[in-house]
Amino acid sequence: MKANRTAMHRPLPSYHSDVELLFFSSEDPRVLESGQLASDGSTPPLNNDVSILSWHNLTVTVKDRATKRQREILSKASGFVRRGEIMALMGPSGSGKTTLLNTIAQRQTGTSSCQVLVNGAERSLGTHRQISSFVEQEDTLIGSLTVEESLHFASRLALPRTVTRAEARARVSKLIDAFGLVDQRHTLIGTPLRKGISGGQKRRVSVATQLVTEPRVLYLDEPTSGLDSTASYEVMSFIRDIAIERNLIVIASIHQPSTKTFELFSKVVVLSQGRTCYNGPGFGLPPYLSDINLPIPELTNPAEYVLDLVNQDFGQDEGKHQLQTIFQAWELSAHHKRLEQMISSLKPLPLSLGDSEEGGSPKPWQIMTLLHRAFIKSYRDLVAYWIRVVMYLGLAIMMGTVWLRLSTDQSHIQPFINAIFFGSAFMSFMAVAYVPAFLEDRAMFVKERANGLYGPAAFLVANFIVGLPYLFMISLLFSVVSYWLINFRPTGTAFFTYVMWLFLDLLAAESLVVLVSSLMPNFVIALAVIAFANGLWMSVGGFLVARPSLNVFWRYAFHYIDYQAYVFQGMMVNEFQSRTYECAPVSGAGECHCLYSSPLQDQCKIAGTAVLQEYGYSTGLEGQWVGIMISIIVIYRLMGWSFTWLRKR
Known part of the structure; x- marks a missing residue:
């Protein structure tokens, strides 16, 4: 690889006052208008889909929070990149380079006044995502996967189905070798609880996972962040x-490259305060600065010099005046005028991909790939389920020993009810522990969705399916420990009915986590809202205030949509419909005192149905309650899907 790079590295061409050819054709002498020649002189296969990416007079405005007025953060930016070229967007912090990159990539958050053209024509968002990949500044990776697995799953999700697994593995191996990750091939990316690769290595993995998909256009946001010069x-x-080899278009925002790195870029755009200071080949920057009487001192890194020149965050009035001079010099330069003319004269070229719309139904192979990846993550990631397993087992032991071997004496009726409520409500509340794991999965989905790999349906279906066995296992383990220690109704049917209600409870609670986290993908906010919702469900569920006594507003507004209410009454019916309890004898009178009136009172016993009547619960409606629970789960998941679909980030 190093030998090849040496052969490809070219001397800087000389600069002339008439620089149209140098500025506006491919700077590498091996890149021709009809294609590009390989190092051996042969003509490799060309990417005939995307020939040129252009934008003209691009202006982006956002609403200023202080003044409530529209404020320009990017002003009249123009440019184009041909296949085989790599463009650098440079500028100090706040200069607009990330805004320009996001807008070209169709990820803008502000209001854009210009269209980004592919082959001279406007294309749909779906087409943009189909032809491009975006490497964000923050590394979004699944920490419980290895380096090789991260690239492997990226290739399976992105590459056409015609690409064999052997070919995909070969591409993955080539990238691992090229990015110097051979020794880390089987190392985990890293989680908060398990150390993995370094920050610089994560950056390389992030870039490699996008290159393995073989995009036509590659966007890089600070690709060298966290890396040393070499x-x-x-x-x-x-x-x-x-x-060059694949005829890709590459646009990268970069902060302060070394001289060697700077020389790799075909084109350079220098921005400051949202305005263009220079747009042309990297080798043309030094003579351009000389022409405007700002020559680069000898033995000085051109990138470092120009960034100091246009950075006025700490500048004085003289520096600000100099920056205005740079803006005006570019506006009046022949290079700027010629650039505008060439962009305006671009003619539409066909795009063999055609336009595609965003979305579409999930494909089975996508779901299977996501399921495979999610399954690996689930059993390796301690936070996702295993910590919850330990938490729930601890809760089961605590409950079983606090409510140890309750008897069928009437004095234990209320403890039985308390145990039913506490177990179901607290199990539901502890589902908040799933928030960080889901947000990590969601961050990965946002990145992959933006790169056109799959939509929210495939993500949420896989997320739902992979959680089912773990939630059932948690329900079963909790019940095995607590049910028999507490001495709930001792029959196999009653036990598995209890397990069923607990499983539906956890499934609904996790669905609520998915819904809230999809609507508000912020850990602290999601945690607070879910905790509040659980407090609300506990209050109106029918235990703290029995349904007959519950305020009419709360009963009709929230009780009937409270999944915890159906779990509580289902468990209550399961425990009390077929069980009797002994009344307390009255000392010396040969009589007894029963806390609940029932047909068995003359036998000094209480029928469990009397307890159910006190709470306003009927028997024989369990199937209806199960149907309502399933409906609530489905509605939560569909709402989570709709919020995920509506949110682009």
Whole structure:
């Protein structure tokens, strides 16, 4: 690889006052208008789908929170990149380079006044996502996967079904070798509880997972962040080679590259305060600055010099005046005028992909791939389920020993009821522990959805299915420990009915977590809202205030949509409909005192149905309650899907 890079590295061409050819054609002499020649002189296969990406007079505005007025954060940016070229977006913090990158990639959060054209024509968002990949500044990876697995699953989700597994594995191996990750091939990315690869290695994995999909356009947001000078050069050099070999369009925002890294870029755009200071080949920057009387001192990194020149965050009035001079010099330059003319004269070219719309029904192979990945994550990630298993087992032991071997004496009726409520309500409440695991999965989905890999339906279906066995296992383990210690109704049918209600309870609680976290994907906010919702369900569920005594508003507004209410009454019926309890004898009178009136009172016994009547519960409606629980779960999941579909980030 290093030998190949040496052969590809070219001397900087000389600069002339008439620089149209240098500025606006491919700078690498091996990249021709009809294609590009390989190092051996042969003509490799071309990517005929995407030839040019352009934008003209791109302006982005956002609403200023202080003044409530629209404020420009990017002003009249224009440019284009041909296949085989790699463009650098440079500028100080807040200059607009990330905004420009996001807008070109169709990820803008502000209001854009310009269209981004692919092959000279406007394309749908679905087409943009189909042809491009985006590497964000923050590394979004699944920490419980290894380096090789991360690339493997990325290839399975993105590559056409015609690509064999052997071919996909070969691509993965090539990227692992090229990015210097051979020794980390089988190392975990890393989780909060398990150490993995370094930050710089994560950055390389993030870039590699997008390159394995073989996009036509690759967007990179600070791809060298966290890398040392040598690693930065190696990564960008490899990306440059891939761009030339595969005819990719690469656009990267980059903060302060070394001289060697800077020379790898075909084109450079320098921004400051949302305005363009320069747009042209990297080798044309030094003579351009000389032409406007701001020459680069000898033995100085051009990128470092120009960034200091346009960074006025700490500048004085003289520096601000100099920056205005740079803006005006670019606006009046022949290079800027010619750039505008060339962009305006671009003619539409066919795109063999055609336009595609975002969304679509989930494909079975996508769901199976996501299920496979989620299953690996679920059994490796301690936070997702195993910590919850330990928590629930601890709760079961605590409950079983606190409510140890309750008898059928009437004095234990209320403890039985308390145990039913506490077990179901607290099990539901502890589902908040799933929030961080879901948010990690969701962050991965947001990245992969933005790159056009799959939609929210495939993500949420896989998420739902992979959780079923774990939730059932938790329900069964909790019941095995607590049910018999407490001495609930000792029959096999009653035991498995209790397990069923607990499973539906956990499934509804986790569905609520998915719904709230999809609507508000922030850990603290989601945790607070879910905790509040659980408090509400406990209050109106029928235990703290029996349904007959519950305020009419709360009963009709919330009780009938409270899944905990159906779990509580289902468990109550399961325990009390077929059980009798002994009344307390009255000392010396040969009589007894019964807390509940029932037909068995003359036998000094209480029928369990009398307890149910006190709470307003009927028997024989268990099937209806199960149906309502399933409906609530489905509604929660569908609402989670709708919020996920509506949110683009």
